[in-house]
Amino acid sequence: MTAMPVDISNYIGLSAVIFFIGVAGVLVRRNPLIMLMSIELMFNAANLALIAFSRLWQNNAGHIFAFLVITVAAAEAAIGLAIVVIVFRRAKNVDVDEVAGLRG
C-alpha cells in the first residue's frame, strides 16, 4: 500500500452522507424491507467511519469494532426479516403504516 493519498476527513464526510441517506430512507419509505436496507446503509456508514479512524490512528481496535458491527447488522437483518415475515403472514400486508397493532 502506498502512503495515504486521501485525507481521512473525506472518508468521514462520505460516511456522514451515506448515514443520512439511510436516515432519510427510514423516515420516508413505508416498505419495511427498504427500511431495513436503509438501516444496513447506516451500519455501513458507521463501519466506514470506524475503519477510517482506525486507519488514522493506526490501531486495530477499529477493525475489531467494525467486525462486531457487521455481526450485529447480520443478526439485526435476520431478526428484522423474521418479524417482517410474521407480520406479513398475519396481516397479509407489509405497509408499516397499516401495521399499527401495538399503537396505544
Add this chain to the structure above:
Amino acid sequence: MILFWVLAIALVASAVFTVVQKIPVYSVVGLLANFVALAILYLTLNAEFVFVMQIVVYSGAVLVLFLFVIAMLSSGVGPFAEGPNRLPQALGPALGIVAVGCALVVYTLARVPLQAPAPEASAQLGLAGQAGVFGSVADFGAALFSTHLLPFEVTALILMVAVVGVVVLAGDAAPMRSRGSHKRRRPAREREPIAKVRR
C-alpha cells in the same frame, strides 16, 4: 485519489438508488453495488479482513436473506400493498434532519482537523498480506484472539441469540395458526419438544 472519488460517487449513487427504488429487488441490487464499493474502500484503508467480511457477510449472506424474503413475500400474493404515499409529509422533516446532521459533521470536521497522532507509525505500512503490518489479517487475528477476546465471544453470543430468536419467531407458526386441529396433522408426541422450547 481518483479511486476514492469514483468509489465515493458510486457509493452515494447506489445508496440513493437503494432508497428511492419502488421495487425491493432493485433496491437489493443497489445495495449490492453499495457494499462492493464500500469493500473496495475498506481495502484502500488497509482493512483487509473487514474487506473480506464485507463481501462474505453482507454481499453473500445478508443480501441473500433479503432476496429470499422478497421472493417469499411476493410469490403468489401479488406485489406489496399500495398504501397512501407519505412522501409529502415526511420529506420536509427528513430533509431537515439530513441537512442539520450534515451541517454538524461539516462544522465538526472544519473545527477539529483530523491529524494522525503518531507520525512514526507510518513506517508500519507495508505490503498487503504481510504480518506485522497495520491492517494485516495476521495482526487482526492476533488482536481478535488476545486483546479483544471478550468482544469476539460477545459476537458469538449475539449470533446465538439471533439464531434462537429467528427460530422462535418464524420457525414453526403452523400450530399457532390452526389451534385445535393439530392432532390430525401431527402426533402430540412429536410436538412436545417444540412446545417446551417455545415456552
